[in-house]
Amino acid sequence: AYGRAIDLNPVENPYVLGSHVGPRAGRAFASRPDAPGVVHADDAVVRAFAAEGWQWGGYWDSPTDYQHFSTTGR
Helix, strand or coil: CCCCEEECCCCCCCEEECCEEECHHHHHHCCCCCCCCCCCCCCHHHHHHHHCCCEEHHHCCCCEECCEEECCCC
């Protein structure tokens, strides 16, 4: 472990590395639809975590981890 981390709604906010999407049920959400539970850049949850010094994995290039918030940026 690298520090503190929280993963939110893993299906709606999957981990994406190339063609791999995890969990598998998250494939439908990898395109980031406007659906309940899907986190997008500048959403209130992203801003709230950022205000506390946490970073969002949705900003990473590869892998992109839409569910992941951490204090270390990893």
